[in-house]
Amino acid sequence: xxxxxxxxxxxxxxxxxxxxxxxxxxxxxxxxxxxxxxxxxxxxxxxxxxxxxxxxxxxxxxxxxxxxxxxxxxxxxxxxxxxxxxxxxxxxxxxxxxxxxxxxxxxxxxxxxxxxxxxxxxxxxxxxxxxxxxxxxxxxxxxxxxxxxxxxxxxxxxxxxxxxxxxxxxxxxxxxxxxxxxxxxxxxxxxxxxxxxxxxxxxxxxxxxxxxxxxxxxxxxxxxxxxxxxxxxxxxxxxxxxxxxxxxxxxxxxxxxxxxxxxxxxxxxxxxxxxxxxxxxxxxxxxxxxxxxxxxxxxxxxxxxxxxxxxxxxxxxxxxxxxxxxxxxxxxxxxxxxxxxxxxxxxxxxxxxxxxxxxxxxxxxxxxxxx
Amino acid sequence: xxxxxxxxxxxxxxxxxxxxxxxxxxxxxxxxxxxxxxxxxxxxxxxxxxxxxxxxxxxxxxxxxxxxxxxxxxxxxxxxxxxxxxxxxxxxxxxxxxxxxxxxxxxxxxxxxxxxxxxxxxxxxxxxxxxxxxxxxxxxxxxxxxxxxxxxxxxxxxxxxxxxxxxxxxxxxxxxxxxxxxxxxxxxxxxxxxxxxxxxxxxxxxxxxxxxxxxxxxxxxxxxxxxxxxxxxxxxxxxxxxxxxxxxxxxxxxxxxxxxxxxxxxxxxxxxxxxxxxxxxxxxxxxxxxxxxxxxxxxxxxxxxxxxxxxxxxxxxxxxxxxxxxxxxxxxxxxxxxxxxxxxxxxxxxxxxxxxxxxxxxxxxxxxxxxxxxxxxxxxxxxxxxxxxxxxxxxxxxxxxxxxxxxxxxxxxxxxxxxxxxxxxxxxxxxxxxxxxxxxxxxxxxxxxxxxxxxxxxxxxxxxxxxxxxxxxxxxxxxxxxxxxxxxxxxxxxxxxxxxxxxxxxxxxxxxxxxxxxx
Numbered sequence: 001x002x003x004x005x006x007x008x009x010x011x012x013x014x015x016x017x018x019x020x021x022x023x024x025x026x027x028x029x030x031x032x033x034x035x036x037x038x039x040x041x042x043x044x045x046x047x048x049x050x051x052x053x054x055x056x057x058x059x060x061x062x063x064x065x066x067x068x069x070x071x072x073x074x075x076x077x078x079x080x081x082x083x084x085x086x087x088x089x090x091x092x093x094x095x096x097x098x099x100x101x102x103x104x105x106x107x108x109x110x111x112x113x114x115x116x117x118x119x120x121x122x123x124x125x126x127x128x129x130x131x132x133x134x135x136x137x138x139x140x141x142x143x144x145x146x147x148x149x150x151x152x153x154x155x156x157x158x159x160x161x162x163x164x165x166x167x168x169x170x171x172x173x174x175x176x177x178x179x180x181x182x183x184x185x186x187x188x189x190x191x192x193x194x195x196x197x198x199x200x201x202x203x204x205x206x207x208x209x210x211x212x213x214x215x216x217x218x219x220x221x222x223x224x225x226x227x228x229x230x231x232x233x234x235x236x237x238x239x240x241x242x243x244x245x246x247x248x249x250x251x252x253x254x255x256x257x258x259x260x261x262x263x264x265x266x267x268x269x270x271x272x273x274x275x276x277x278x279x280x281x282x283x284x285x286x287x288x289x290x291x292x293x294x295x296x297x298x299x300x301x302x303x304x305x306x307x308x309x310x311x312x313x314x315x316x317x318x319x320x321x322x323x324x325x326x327x328x329x330x331x332x333x334x335x336x337x338x339x340x341x342x343x344x345x346x347x348x349x350x351x352x353x354x355x356x357x358x359x360x361x362x363x364x365x366x367x368x369x370x371x
Numbered sequence: 372x373x374x375x376x377x378x379x380x381x382x383x384x385x386x387x388x389x390x391x392x393x394x395x396x397x398x399x400x401x402x403x404x405x406x407x408x409x410x411x412x413x414x415x416x417x418x419x420x421x422x423x424x425x426x427x428x429x430x431x432x433x434x435x436x437x438x439x440x441x442x443x444x445x446x447x448x449x450x451x452x453x454x455x456x457x458x459x460x461x462x463x464x465x466x467x468x469x470x471x472x473x474x475x476x477x478x479x480x481x482x483x484x485x486x487x488x489x490x491x492x493x494x495x496x497x498x499x500x501x502x503x504x505x506x507x508x509x510x511x512x513x514x515x516x517x518x519x520x521x522x523x524x525x526x527x528x529x530x531x532x533x534x535x536x537x538x539x540x541x542x543x544x545x546x547x548x549x550x551x552x553x554x555x556x557x558x559x560x561x562x563x564x565x566x567x568x569x570x571x572x573x574x575x576x577x578x579x580x581x582x583x584x585x586x587x588x589x590x591x592x593x594x595x596x597x598x599x600x601x602x603x604x605x606x607x608x609x610x611x612x613x614x615x616x617x618x619x620x621x622x623x624x625x626x627x628x629x630x631x632x633x634x635x636x637x638x639x640x641x642x643x644x645x646x647x648x649x650x651x652x653x654x655x656x657x658x659x660x661x662x663x664x665x666x667x668x669x670x671x672x673x674x675x676x677x678x679x680x681x682x683x684x685x686x687x688x689x690x691x692x693x694x695x696x697x698x699x700x701x702x703x704x705x706x707x708x709x710x711x712x713x714x715x716x717x718x719x720x721x722x723x724x725x726x727x728x729x730x731x732x733x734x735x736x737x738x739x740x741x742x743x744x745x746x747x748x749x750x751x752x753x754x755x756x757x758x759x760x761x762x763x764x765x766x767x768x769x770x771x772x773x774x775x776x777x778x779x780x781x782x783x784x785x786x787x788x789x790x791x792x793x794x795x796x797x798x799x800x801x802x803x804x805x806x807x808x809x810x811x812x813x814x815x816x817x818x819x820x821x822x823x824x825x826x827x828x829x830x831x832x833x834x835x836x837x838x839x840x841x842x843x844x845x846x847x848x849x850x851x852x853x854x855x856x857x858x859x860x861x862x863x864x865x866x867x868x869x870x871x872x873x874x875x876x877x878x879x880x881x882x883x884x885x886x887x888x889x890x
Binding site: 223227228229231232233235236239240242243245246247248 | 672674696697698701707709714715716717718719720721725728729730732733737738741742743745
């Protein structure tokens with residue numbers, strides 16, 4: 001048709017990848033300004049951040065270990081989001097799942113490890129789903145908004161965990177509120193150990209089997225959402241509830257199913273933290289991953305592949321940021337959080353701010369050629 | 372009065388206006404017709420300062436103007452009456468008129484001035500509206516008058532009306548035309564955008580036809596005919612009437628008795644309606660928008676709960692054997708093409724082929740035990756594209772990328788593909804271009820001729836009159852008329868739509884025919 005066509009089409013293909021990249025660049029540029037203000041050299045800081053996150057096998061291992069959590073919570077937020085629901089309760093769902101996993105591990109002293117792993121995946125999913133089910137049911141049957149109820153359930157989860165750890169599950173004769181260490185047969189295999197068994201050295205890091213579970217979860221979520229009728233129903237509901245009702249879809253049922261899947265995914269964080277790294281249940285082991293998951297899902301455009309990339313970015317910021325604050329004392333842990341905040345702000349809240357200028361730029365080019 | 376010269380406007384790859392030149396004489400009523408997507412709305416948007424043309428100039432009273440906003444347009448004397456009213460419902464008429472031109476810190480003086488102005492305008496143009504009535508209490512016709520008053524009180528000499536009769540009864544439309552004529556006689560200029568060719572003939576002096584972004588003709592109205600205009604709009608000859616053989620209705624498929632439907636706010640929208648639809652007939656429900664037809668249709672489709680009353684399907688009461696859900700209805704052989712395809716019938720962000728399985732996504736033809744087989748969905752899509760001439764044929768495009776007519780074809784193809792025993796269809800041709808209207812009407816008649824039942828709800832009287840074998844008239848949630856098409860005239864239907872019961876409507880009609888119409 002008109003000469004504008006190929007450019008428009010190419011723009012449509014490129015936009016999903018180009019925009020986040022541009023946004024990220026903008027966020028890093030803003031961070032550079034902040035680093036300058038603090039009195040450090042921005043490029044050196046950036047290089048430290050990068051080597052801290054990707055510079056060695058150990059660094060990469062740490063980055064991926066953090067990313068594992070964010071994949072789970074990012075997927076959790078995304079599944080709910082596709083159904084038009086905003087699950088802010090991934091943090092609480094992860095903690096309660098941690099309780100389930102801990103109870104299993106404490107009681108599974110003599111079991112073979114593979115059995116414990118399978119049971120733990122089921123228990124983590126079930127506890128997470130259970131904690132999400134109540135807000136889901138309240139939304140579906142009583143119209144209580146999940147945004148509100150899931151936030152409330154984070155506080156309830158936190159209080160329940162504190163009570164249990166301080167009064168019930170605490171290891172006798174100890175001050176800090178945590179359980180005893182689990183028996184070694186219930187520990188998730190560390191990937192560096194597995195690799196060493198195969199004759200490969202990938203450096204010591206807390207990266208464990210749950211990273212592979214995260215990959216599998218991403219693939220399953222992708223299949224469920226885009227290649228089953230249930231995923232179809234979920235997406236229809238998320239886009240247009242009236243059309244869902246017209247199409248014979250029961251919104252209440254889909255809301256409950258979507259939130260339960262979401263909660264189960266969030267619950268899998270406990271595999272990584274409780275079973276893979278700490279080998280005991282302690283307070284706030286989720287460490288804010290539930291909230292970071294919202295940013296990850298937002299940046300990853302609620303698609304498993306995007307969530308994987310965004311999770312690695314945030315994992316890198318966590319890991320690289322820790323290294324950065326070692327080497328540049330002026331850049332404290334809090335400054336790293338500021339940089340994360342800038343990235344969330346630019347890539348999330350201002351996601352489309354660059355879209356129009358960019359489209360205008362692309363749209364104008366062929367017009368100029370014609371003239 | 373207004374002259375457009377060489378206006379060009381493109382939105383990305385869509386060339387909405389190409390080299391449009393148009394001259395509107397002061398003190399005339401100028402009609403603009405064209406199919407959806409012909410560029411009428413873009414052109415009016417340019418005139419009202421919403422869009423800026425890529426090329427070309429606008430002259431008002433011989434002087435070139437640049438319109439950057441609605442304020443600029445108003446300053447140039449151009450006012451717009453939107454298709455969807457821009458009124459604050461809980462405010463009074465006066466408040467709405469003053470909104471945006473309060474004139475100063477204190478409201479009092481502005482309100483007093485506006486009140487005086489309203490009275491003057493009301494007298495001059497038969498535009499009487501109670502300035503202290505709340506807009507939410509007014510009927511649609513009156514709300515439209517408020518919109519016109521708003522534009523006039525801001526000093527508009529040129530009024531643009533976008534599809535003004537879409538929501539009016541024929542009588543209300545007549546009143547509107549009187550107002551337009553009064554405006555013309557006082558030297559105002561009116562630009563009337565419409566797709567109803569009858570209105571062009573009735574009220575305009577000059578008519579401009581647009582097709583694919585270009586002006587294809589501008590002629591004095593007296594020199595054209597509706598057939599000629601339709602041909603110009605579509606670019607080929609079209610049949611405005613459907614050829615139908617007499618119907619042969621058989622057994623009732625759907626019987627409704629004393630049906631009451633209450634909306635979410637507890638207001639009764641359908642107040643005890645009884646009728647039957649038999650196999651092999653098209654039953655049309657006529658009525659002004661908002662008189663309960665939408666609620667009736669949605670209740671019958673199982674989307675809205677029924678408050679009371681009985682619904683029988685092929686002689687069996689359904690409530691006794693299970694819930695009345697859309698899923699169950701579909702299995703029984705009832706299809707539903709909803710009135711509002713954007714709200715109900717389609718999921719705009721999803722792809723065309725995803726929308727094309729809505730409601731049938733659980734069909735074993737598309738599903739394995741777990742997987743949804745997109746290859747099967749795509750195959751069904753390709754078949755429907757061929758059979759219903761859906762364009763473009765790429766099922767992976769978002770549903771929103773299809774034009775109104777093609778979106779409607781997607782819904783129609785999906786629902787007719789199952790050869791339903793009863794088709795519920797609301798506003799089948801709303802926002803659909805003439806070429807597609809012809810196609811859709813033929814499919815509905817073909818369905819009837821295949822011995823199926825059709826229940827048609829439409830606010831377009833022409834459509835009801837050309838398709839329905841039997842016409843029910845709905846007013847204020849009740850059926851006020853039930854007559855075979857042969858006995859129906861637009862005037863009689865119009866009176867019933869306004870709430871006159873059938874016998875008196877018939878009497879008035881008979882009197883009119885006898886030439887003794889009461890004043």
